[in-house]
Amino acid sequence: MTELNKLTIAAARDALKAGDVTSVELTRACLTEIDAADALGAFVHKTPDLALEQAAAADTRIKAGDAPDMCGIPLGIKDLFCTKGVNSQAASAILNGFRPEYESTVSQNLLDAGAVMLGKLNMDEFAMGSSNETSVYGNAVNPWKVDGRNLTPGGSSGGSASAVAADLCLAATGTDTGGSIRQPAAFTGITGIKPTYGRCSRWGIVAFASSLDQAGPMTKDVRDAAIMLEAMCGHDPKDSTSADLPVPNFEAMLTGDIKGKVIGIPREYRMDGMPAEIEKLWSDGSAMLKDAGAEIRDISLPHTKYALPAYYVIAPAEASSNLARYDGVKYGHRAKLAAGDGINDMYEKTRAEGFGDEVQRRVMVGTYVLSAGFYDAYYNRARRVRNLIKRDFETVFAEGVDAILTPATPSAAFGLGEMADADPVKMYLNDVFTVTVNLAGLPGISVPAGLDAQGLPLGLQLIGRPWEEGDLLNFAQVLEDRAGFVAKPAKWW
């Protein structure tokens, strides 16, 4: 079998079970590709020895029979996940050299299922960014190119998106606080799902904004997302916000039957100045679902326009507190101190050196919105907006809507460095279609649905009812089947 690294999880699983291939072979194929793909900047810590050891163990387990679906599948893990004994730095200088003594619940779940970790993946520093340009490792690069220009793979899970799109691994973990799985998935032509808040444990994942962060799979297709999500999620008593609910067999729910289901098209997502090709992609997507027997309904989510400002109050507020622990006292980077420097000097120097500009910006914004005199005007108001946004969704779901279709991003991938001098708010606009989902705690999935005029992938987003990831994946499967997106980036790395 050639080019094993290009297999989907489902295909690899079947081949492994049939004995046509071994996990060690799969893993070797990926490791070879990874070594040849440094230009993508996707893998920032490679763990080949560990991977081969895990692959050999997986092969033994497969031979013994009754191995889980993920057994022997080589994966990349976002640097935000703490992985025992392996650098876990959230792409930040402040966690330089940090190797945790513990394994995050999500990555442990995958390891328990027999998955193989190839290494750690690039991302925006502390998952703050939409282009993977805030990483201490340097940016990851999109395998898709236009006119020889290097493009962003999106962010914050840019390394994960790049690695999966370039077939360096079969799939990768991502995390999504405001769109960090769905936007990079859309930019690189892959599938990414953010499950319902509470579906995946946050234990062991470096926190950005605790009430919004969720882990999810980034895969080559919808079926893989279903298989991998099932292995990642589940109740975790170590995370008080983790839901004590049974995990269904998501793959079994991919029936392709959506007859009579209602798909909502929210009018507020039709933004001024939205590119015509995004408009067209959206209406094409809606036609595909209609063609499959779904009812298409215009709906209103009236508070949508307040979502982005509310998000950029709540997320930095939580981040400012979550990142207070990086102070140079216990682990990670500590600045060299001058004679006579006191504890405040140590904090200031350490954090000035350790945090990049975007992280510093958000810590400052977050500190400001929580401070005395501003708390009600910003943080509390944002919380009220959040409740209204949540209620918007509850209302349409109560009225019979089964899922909501929107574009995933306002544009295709943009050039690296292109936004360097832009107002940071322009970068934040990348999240305009995705943040509502995090604020409402809902599941959302991005599915590649077409190419723009330059030949770059575009994604559509489906938003589901809470805890109904199975149904959501089924809608996504229908979209995937009808869109027939098979384009691959030409290999240049």
Add this chain to the structure above:
Amino acid sequence: MLDHLAYEAPAPKVIAGAKEDWELVIGMEVHAQVASKAKLFSGASTQFGAEPNSNVAFVDAAMPGMLPVINEFCVEQAVRTGLGLKAEINLTSAFDRKNYFYPDLPQGYQISQLYHPIVGEGEIIVDMGPGVARKVRVERIHLEQDAGKSIHDMDPNKSFVDLNRTGVALMEIVSRPDIRGPEEAAAYVTKLRQILRYLGTCDGNMQEGSMRADVNVSVCRPGQYEKYMETQDFGHLGTRCEIKNMNSMRFIQMAIDVEARRQIAILEDGGEIVQETRLYDADKNETRSMRSKEEAHDYRYFPCPDLMPLEIEQGWVDDIAASLPELPDEKMARFVKDFGLSEYDAGVLTAEAENAAYFEQVAKGRDGKLAANWVINELFGRLKKEDHGITESPVSPAQLGSIIELISADTISGKIAKELFEIVYTEGGDPAQIVEERGMKQVTDTGAIEAAVDQIIADNPAQVEKAQANPKLAGWFVGQVMKATGGKANPKAVNQLVSRKLGL
């Protein structure tokens, strides 16, 4: 059931300034460590005196990605404490983050309950002497994490941090400003400590830091406090200063007094009090401002997103309520009523639950007052001499009860009883048997006593004459008879015989 004996409020402490009289107004925030083996949000041990940084879970050290999980036992102790203070229990409460930087606060925030505490309004009746007590309202009790310990004096250039305490569960018990003097403040802490110890929710060990108090002190002119009580408008009261981290009853009183005098001096000088936190320096007996204005903390409280609101069920609260022990006020009232004790004695006996339990075993079916005298004067006195607590008493309640029975039955005299007590204390054994074996029984045989009386009268004619002139001197003969009989003669019988023989 009688909850508390009748009482009247004490007069507030008045300090005479250079120009006029001032009254004190005091509120307290007591941090009581929950008697739990594990921390509030981690499974790490809370054992005191462990090797530095040995009781630290990943979440206590704020390792990346670590999350807090509430310890249900600590929640139960807070509810129990609330019930013990007759307070409202909030079935829904929530945790907030209090953000500030300090090396012994690894997360950069303390998880506390600012907006929705688990316990609401309650009260503590602070006894100030028989029939005198102050009712102090409790505003709230919330659960929070303790910080670690910074050590600055081990090295000239470095500071060290011990995270063993980090994350230990504290109950912050916040009073209304109902305390009116230094003695009341100390008595408030004493009473609170007593209740917590009865409930078993805090060991009350102030030396180990299990209980620490922040004391809010202000002064006002006479009459202002009454206006505050009528309206609950703090505008009638003076500006307060908070004296942090007090863990000695004596220093609490000294600090309040010296702080009040500082405020009075400023006010009489036409100055204004700045609301601030201050530290008490016991060596210099003064309070000092802890931080300057530009360093004033803005704690940026907000709901902790790692924890869901804490929901508890009424049924669970009811079960805890049903398991509460008899509390000090009720026990004291019952001791007064059932055993006929004085309020003072009842207060001494109920100070510690173990003492009260011991006393009850001694007094049961016996003379309560006599039992109280023996427990308080003989037993406590003897134990104190050796710095022992009641649980280390070599004399069991049954043994002491038996001694009291021997006294009540006139089998031994009070004097012999003390000797017997000492024997039981040092050697052990059954008191009745000891009395029997060592011939300590009281001589009630009038024939034997009479012979001794006759002998002494015959030997001391001069004394006889004096006593006949002044009957008060008959006591001398009684003493001589007791001496002659080795203390075993029944004093009542000796008295009667001496009087009759001397013809008094």
